[in-house]
Amino acid sequence: xxxxxxxxxxxxxxxxxxxxxxxxxxxxxxxxxxxxxxxxxxxxxxxxxxxxxxxxxxxxxxxxxxxxxxxxxxxxxxxxxxxxxxxxxxxxxxxxxxxxxxxxxxxxxxxxxxxxxxxxxxxxxxxxxxxxxxxxxxxxxxxxxxxxxxxxxxxxxxxxxxxxxxxxxxxxxxxxxxxxxxxxxxxxxxxxxxxxxxxxxxxxxxxxxxxxxxxxxxxxxxxxxxxxxxxxxxxxxxxxxxxxxxxxxxxxxxxxxxxxxxxxxxxxxxxxxxxxxxxxxxxxxxxxxxxxxxxxxxxxxxxxxxxxxxxxxxxxxxxxxxxxxxxxxxxxxxxxxxxxxxxxxx
Amino acid sequence: xxxxxxxxxxxxxxxxxxxxxxxxxxxxxxxxxxxxxxxxxxxxxxxxxxxxxxxxxxxxxxxxxxxxxxxxxxxxxxxxxxxxxxxxxxxxxxxxxxxxxxxxxxxxxxxxxxxxxxxxxxxxxxxxxxxxxxxxxxxxxxxxxxxxxxxxxxxxxxxxxxxxxxxxxxxxxxxxxxxxxxxxxxxxxxxxxxxxxxxxxxxxxxxxxxxxxxxxxxxxxxxxxxxxxxxxxxxxxxxxxxxxxxxxxxxxxxxxxxxxxxxxxxxxxxxxxxxxxxxxxxxxxxxxxxxxxxxxxxxxxxxxxxxxxxxxxxxxxxxxxxxxxxxxxxxxxxxxxxxxxxxxxxxxxxxxxxxxxxxxxxxxxxxxxxxxxxxxxxxxxxxxxxxxxxxxxxxxxxxxxxxxxxxxxxxxxxxxxxxxxxxxxxxxxxxxxxxxxxxxx
Numbered sequence: 002x003x004x005x006x007x008x009x010x011x012x013x014x015x016x017x018x019x020x021x022x023x024x025x026x027x028x029x030x031x032x033x034x035x036x037x038x039x040x041x042x043x044x045x046x047x048x049x050x051x052x053x054x055x056x057x058x059x060x061x062x063x064x065x066x067x068x069x070x071x072x073x074x075x076x077x078x079x080x081x082x083x084x085x086x087x088x089x090x091x092x093x094x095x096x097x098x099x100x101x102x103x104x105x106x107x108x109x110x111x112x113x114x115x116x117x118x119x120x121x122x123x124x125x126x127x128x129x130x131x132x133x134x135x136x137x138x139x140x141x142x143x144x145x146x147x148x149x150x151x152x153x154x155x156x157x158x159x160x161x162x163x164x165x166x167x168x169x170x171x172x173x174x175x176x177x178x179x180x181x182x183x184x185x186x187x188x189x190x191x192x193x194x195x196x197x198x199x200x201x202x203x204x205x206x207x208x209x210x211x212x213x214x215x216x217x218x219x220x221x222x223x224x225x226x227x228x229x230x231x232x233x234x235x236x237x238x239x240x241x242x243x244x245x246x247x248x249x250x251x252x253x254x255x256x257x258x259x260x261x262x263x264x265x266x267x268x269x270x271x272x273x274x275x276x277x278x279x280x281x282x283x284x285x286x287x288x289x290x291x292x293x294x295x296x297x298x299x300x301x302x303x304x305x306x307x308x309x310x311x312x313x314x315x316x317x318x319x320x321x322x323x324x325x326x327x328x329x330x331x332x333x334x335x336x337x338x339x340x341x342x343x344x345x346x347x
Numbered sequence: 348x349x350x351x352x353x354x355x356x357x358x359x360x361x362x363x364x365x366x367x368x369x370x371x372x373x374x375x376x377x378x379x380x381x382x383x384x385x386x387x388x389x390x391x392x393x394x395x396x397x398x399x400x401x402x403x404x405x406x407x408x409x410x411x412x413x414x415x416x417x418x419x420x421x422x423x424x425x426x427x428x429x430x431x432x433x434x435x436x437x438x439x440x441x442x443x444x445x446x447x448x449x450x451x452x453x454x455x456x457x458x459x460x461x462x463x464x465x466x467x468x469x470x471x472x473x474x475x476x477x478x479x480x481x482x483x484x485x486x487x488x489x490x491x492x493x494x495x496x497x498x499x500x501x502x503x504x505x506x507x508x509x510x511x512x513x514x515x516x517x518x519x520x521x522x523x524x525x526x527x528x529x530x531x532x533x534x535x536x537x538x539x540x541x542x543x544x545x546x547x548x549x550x551x552x553x554x555x556x557x558x559x560x561x562x563x564x565x566x567x568x569x570x571x572x573x574x575x576x577x578x579x580x581x582x583x584x585x586x587x588x589x590x591x592x593x594x595x596x597x598x599x600x601x602x603x604x605x606x607x608x609x610x611x612x613x614x615x616x617x618x619x620x621x622x623x624x625x626x627x628x629x630x631x632x633x634x635x636x637x638x639x640x641x642x643x644x645x646x647x648x649x650x651x652x653x654x655x656x657x658x659x660x661x662x663x664x665x666x667x668x669x670x671x672x673x674x675x676x677x678x679x680x681x682x683x684x685x686x687x688x689x690x691x692x693x694x695x696x697x698x699x700x701x702x703x704x705x706x707x708x709x710x711x712x713x714x715x716x717x718x719x720x721x722x723x724x725x726x727x728x729x730x731x732x733x734x735x736x737x738x739x740x741x742x743x744x745x746x747x748x749x750x751x752x753x754x755x756x757x758x759x760x761x762x763x764x765x766x767x768x769x770x771x772x773x774x775x776x777x778x779x780x781x782x783x784x785x786x787x788x
Contacts (some may be wrong), residue, residue, distance in 0.1 A: 020684065084689040164788040174563055176709035176787045178728045178770075180472075185700055185781025186620035189670050189725040193698035196723050197557045197668045205786055206703065206724040208717040238500060247709070248606060250754035250768060252625050274460055275605075275677065277570030279505040317606065317676065317753065319731065320386030 003158045006047035007079055008103050009072070009086035014139075015055040023059035023094075027071045030055060036142060040085065043150030048157055052079055054260040061102075065297045068098075069105050076106055081327050088116030088145045089123060101132045101282040112156050116149045119171060131156075134171050170320040172207075217341075226340040228309035231330070233315030233323070234281065234288035234347040235273030236264070241247045245314055247274025253313035253326040255333070258306070262266025263292045275316030276347055288345055307339050315346060350542040351592035352441045354420065354535025358448040361398045361482050366621065369529045371535075376482065376526065384521050385484065390507075390514040393487035397743045400465050400480050404740035406470075407483055409461030409748050410774050411452040411512075412601050413476050413612040414517050416445040418525035419596065427597040429578020430517070430714035431524045436577075437596035443530045447481040449614055450526065451521035451683075453744040454486035455502045457512045457571060457676055458751045462607025462774035463736070470736045473776040474683075475783060478706075483743045484522060486515050501751070512571055516602050520613070541592050541626050543637060548663070553634040555713060557667040560636045561591070561621050562690070563780075564656055566603045567642035573602040574674075575612075575641060582649075586656035591622045594638065605675040606753040608730045608776040609702050615775065620782045621670050621700070636666055641686065643679040650682050657708035658689035659761070671699040674778045675787065676730070680715040691720040700723050702727035702777035707769065713787075727777035728785040730754070738764030 014021045033041050033050040054072055061068045075086060085108040086099035090138040100123035103113040108131060116133035117123050118141075124132060134147040135151060148169040155168070156180050164174045164179040181188065188205075195202040222225045226253040239243060243254045261268075264285035271281040271288060286292040294306045315323070334342060359372040363537035367377040378396055390441045399405045417426045422440015425432025450465065464476045471477035492507040503511050544552055548762040565574040574581045575588075576599050587596065599616040620637065629635040641657040644650060661669055669690050673683045680701070687697050703713035703726055713729070751758040754771025761767065777785060 164786075166788045172788060174710060176703055176705040176713060176729045178732050178785060178787045180784045181786045184620060184784050185725045185778070185786065186624040188786075189621065189698045189700050189723075189781050190624040190628055190633075190723060191671075192723045193668050193670055193696065194557075194628065195516070196696045196698060197633075199557075202723060204711060204722055204724045205726045205788065206701070207723055208724075209712050211463045217442055244757040247751055248771065249704075249754065249756075252724055274751070276572075277508060277566070279570070280509065282505050301377070315522065315677070317704050317730065319704065319708075319711035321706055321708075321711040 002285060004082040005051045006048050007076055007081040008040065008046065008050045008053045008084045009031065009099065010035060010053060010055055010136060011098065012057045014308060018056070022055045023301065025057035026060050027054060027056040027068055029075050036146065039142060039146035040150045040206055044148050044154060048154055051081065056098065058210040062094050062100040067102070072102055073105055073109065076111065077109065081111060081155055082324070083109050084113040085149065086113070086115040088133065088135045088149060089121060090135055090139055090141060091118040091121055093122050096121035099123055100130055100132065102127040103319065114149060114153050115155065116145050128174045129280055131173065131326060132171045133169050134205060143303060155300055169226045220341050223303050224301050225304045227305050227307050227338055228294065228303050229310060229312045229334055229339045229342045230289050230291065230294060231342050232289050233313055234345055235271040235314040236269060236281070236285045236289040236312050238274050239268055239270050241270070241272045245272045247272060247314060250314040250318045251320065253311055256312055257308055257309055258291055259308040262295050264289060273314045273316055273347060288347060348542050348544050348548060348582040349438050349439050349590045349592055350540060351595060352538050352540045353595060354441060354443040356443060356530050356533050357446050357514045357536045358480060361448060361480050362390050363396055365396065366461045368531055369445070369533050374448065374526065374529070381525060383520050384525055385486070385518045388514045388518060389519060390489045390492055390510050391486050392489045395485045396519070397483045397485070399478065399483055399743055401466055401478055403466045405466040405743060406739040407453055407464040407481065407743045409453060409456045409744060409752060410463055410464050410607065411454070411457065411515050413614040413774065414519050414523040415614045415617050416450060416523045417597060417617065418443050418527035418531045420531055424596065426524055426527060427520050430575060430600055431520050436525040436593065438593035441534060442465065442596055443533065444528070445527060445530055447479060449481050450519055450523040450735050450756045451476065451481045451483045452486065453483055455488055456748045456752070457503065457508055457604050457679060460604045460606050460717060460747070463734055463772045464774050465705055465739060466735050468771055469734060470719045473770055473773045473785065475775055476709040484518065485744050486518060508571060512602065512604065513585050515685040520600060527615065530753040533561070541595070543590055543592065543635065546636065549634050553630060556632065558665070559625060559633045559635050559668040559670070560639055560664055560666045561625055561660060562639045562641060562671040562686060564671065564679065564686065565599065565640055565642050565671050566605055566679065568645050568675065568678060571574060575600050575602050581640070581642050582644050583643060586639060586653050586660060588660060589640060590636045591626070591635070591638050594619050594622060606730065606771045607774045608754070608771045609674065609676055609727065609779050610727065611751050612775060615778060615780055619653055621672055621779050636664055641706045642674060643675065643682045643776055645678060652702055654682060654685035654689050657686050658693050661690050661695045662693045666695055671697055672781065673701045674705055676702065677715050683717040683733055684718050684721060689702055689719045698723040698725065700725045700727065700779050702779050703729040704731055705729045707731045707733050725781060727779055727781065728787045730777045733767065734770050736766040736768070
């Protein structure tokens with residue numbers, strides 16, 4: 002039994018016509034049409050295009066809602082194992098249609114794949130849907146079809162996705178490990194030699210643009226403010242009752258310091274694995290300064306110290322995890338009427 | 348011209364017995380002699396030796412350092428200067444190397460951050476030390492180092508950890524030097540020559556080649572994250588220069604307990620892959636000028652000073668390009684980016700080597716710092732990738748600490764002996780000197 006595939010193409014690749022026929026409404030045909038042949042051949046019977054959906058690019062652009070509804074209705078009825086759109090190369094509206102139709106089908110729980118040139122506007126969706134990088138014109142079909150067919154079959158078979166450069170898809174924000182042919186030092190020297198000669202080179206990790214957090218508004222009267230302590234330095238009650246990991250933490254802890262004037266060696270320690278814990282374990286106030294905050298409270302510099310603190314281990318912990326922890330406990334802090342937070346790191 | 352000839356003696360087997368010698372590619376180790384050497388240190392109570400070979404169902408953990416035995420045959424100084432031998436400058440003459448083997452120090456954990464070496468199975472693909480025949484030393488701390496608190500998570504008393512780290516580090520280096528010494532009069536199976544011209548000679552020899560320097564960042568965050576250069580704790584140093592061949596004689600050694608995957612063991616310093624790759628291109632496509640070493644301290648003032656100095660040395664040398672490598676992650680990412688940015692702003696082109704902490708799902712930002720000027724990056728892979736390490740028939744060391752080492756979690760060690768953890772736990776898996784082929788996209 003082979004996998005059932007539905008293929009989406011535009012009026013041009015269905016041989017209806019060029020721009021002058023771009024207004025044609027969606028149409029469902031049996032079997033494969035045009036570029037579907039190359040995909041089908043590559044699958045050698047393991048998968049097969051059972052239906053082809055053809056839609057004019059202008060029609061899709063001007064009637065996106067209706068076009069999608071019609072296409073999704075057909076896909077639902079056919080219930081294929083896989084949906085493939087394009088490749089669209091550098092045709093802008095076609096690329097847009099491929100990406101959007103694919104995303105809609107993907108939302109139905111059917112795995113999808115499309116392909117296009119990296120500068121196609123549809124490629125903006127590369128983090129939402131798997132897109133194979135192709136050349137900028139239909140002359141690139143010879144390379145694109147086998148790459149798309151191979152990756153599609155891999156997904157149909159439930160195999161694990163390789164790195165983007167191995168499987169030919171556009172980097173989608175998910176880093177995947179793989180083994181290169183050369184070791185890193187040689188790759189670095191080769192890259193530098195190209196850079197020195199002003200030849201093109203491809204970085205293995207494009208630098209991200211960083212989130213910048215706007216500072217909060219100043220607290221006007223600190224003597225009435227409730228201040229909380231939070232830390233990524235891993236301070237926990239002795240014995241680490243919630244088993245916060247020493248690196249790559251999967252959760253945070255919430256602990257009471259009600260009535261605690263000073264973090265003692267007997268009661269507190271750090272779970273952090275990124276620094277020698279000796280000084281933090283001797284006196285956890287060095288990381289989470291409860292003692293100094295109590296002094297400030299007594300002196301009336303701050304209104305009061307919040308009776309709970311939130312803690313995790315920053316060591317090797319993914320930014321996404323850290324963000325999720327804080328998003329959750331920030332709500333608790335707000336609900337508790339906390340005015341300001343001192344966040345300590347290590 | 349500074350020239351060092353390395354003589355490689357291929358080791359095919361290690362036999363522990365009552366005599367020490369290297370003969371026909373076999374290393375014989377007198378157990379009593381090496382034991383006596385290790386126990387010279389009052390902070391070590393006992394030591395057990397074992398041999399792990401490629402392909403065996405053997406797991407070594409917790410691993411501290413990995414060292415390649417070497418010996419000076421000709422030329423000034425001795426290996427591991429300032430540590431085992433006197434502090435005399437090394438890097439020229441002849442040095443013999445026991446190739447295909449390594450000394451591995453293991454034992455009760457120092458920090459949270461000692462590694463795993465599997466000699467077969469999926470974990471073996473990630474560590475370079477599954478391909479070497481390993482002479483493993485499992486060290487036992489002296490009673491005076493042990494924690495007295497019965498609830499302590501780790502066996503060593505907090506305040507005694509630096510003492511224990513030093514003891515195990517020195518034991519490894521002494522044993523490696525002892526084994527290397529056995530090969531002093533052995534004829535090498537093959538030799539390789541590395542020559543570095545001084546600045547003037549280099550300019551005259553290769554007037555048309557781009558001049559390239561290697562900027563090696565050394566882990567010096569302190570508190571068990573240290574590197575030693577000629578015996579000096581590198582966090583107390585200013586960025587400076589070295590002949591590349593000094594490193595081959597063990598001038599830089601690891602005293603470091605960062606996550607196993609991206610700490611640079613002494614073995615990788617000795618075999619620094621960037622130095623070797625730059626030598627391969629030297630005189631052909633580039634003129635390899637030398638090595639700048641710079642540290643990775645935790646204070647901002649230190650970071651600023653050290654990166655200023657690394658960039659200033661690049662400027663002073665008038666180089667065209669620089670390779671920058673890192674050790675560790677998180678905090679040192681800021682040093683990496685500072686160095687790269689400042690060197691680029693001096694008009695020197697850079698390519699850098701790092702690794703990633705992109706989360707177990709690969710979706711997070713990989714580095715703790717970033718700059719658009721760092722546009723040529725080589726990655727050693729995502730250290731957060733989860734791996735299942737099947738049970739091994741034999742464990743050298745102990746599995747007691749798998750749950751608490753960096754990259755492990757409560758329940759990492761399953762009842763059937765399988766380990767589920769991040770590749771972070773595997774010694775040198777994502778090495779940031781580019782020793783491996785692992786990468787990510």
